[in-house]
Amino acid sequence: MNDEIIEQYREAGRLAKRILADGAARITPGVLISDIADSICSMVTDAGAGIAFPPNISINEAAAHDTAGPGDERIFQEGDLVKLDIGIHIDGYIADTAVSIDLGDHGKLIEASRAALDTAISLARPGATAGAIGAAVQETITMRGYQPVANLTGHGLDRFSLHAAPSIPNIGSSGGPLLKEGMVIAIEPFASTGTGRVSEGNRCEIFSQIAIKPVRPPAARRILEEIKDRRGLPFARRWLKTSRADLALTTLIRQGIIRPYPVLQDIPGSLVSQAEHTIIVTEDGCIVTTR
Structure with a gap:
């Protein structure tokens, strides 16, 4: 890690922040899911950056890994809870960020994952353990009456690599990896009205x-x-x-x-919210590249 690499991470983060906000603002009832996916990809390439992964557009009980398929005619509906998760890279240095969009009355559930993310970021510094961060995420979500998704985690990022060490759980555990200066991590709490565990669905795009x-x-x-x-x-x-x-x-x-x-989802009829930022662990805390 050096100043040049940090700046590339930060530039990717600034771009991801802007495109995520623009994409989220376009998600309204009646809009095609495929139009949102295509517009985000166009915004990334028009900015001269790379697409780190297809825009994840996961609805209601779906937590992750959904996106538009060939000939996809699905539209957003009144009442939906939409997760928009995007990844952008500059020369392989990745920014990964997500937001939940409320097309119904899901503000408290969205706030649970957002507050858990803020709590996790406040604890991120050299010497912090992944298990302690997971415990704080879990407490923040459960105190609001929801379940953290136990089998989804945050993850380290490396050049052209979306899933490096360490993993950051959404539930507490003893010990776990220590955060170290220079680590780049995507922290992403998920809060659910369901079981708090996801399984593979039938869709795979x-x-x-x-x-x-x-x-x-x-x-x-x-x-x-x-x-x-x-x-x-x-x-x-x-x-x-x-x-x-x-x-x-x-x-x-x-x-x-x-x-x-495959699409990862909680039980039918449940709702899942997500919030995500990318951080760089520094000597005395962290830089949030996507905020």
């Missing part, structure tokens, strides 16, 4: 390449050619131009080359 191996089917080779510039960062099925992409993706998954990211 986001994937990433996790291995390099030879493949024979031409369509599979074309997909690998399309995504090679991603450098392992996630991509959306919607982005692929290869014909018969679904069959080719199945082949690549079976061969351990591509990893799928």
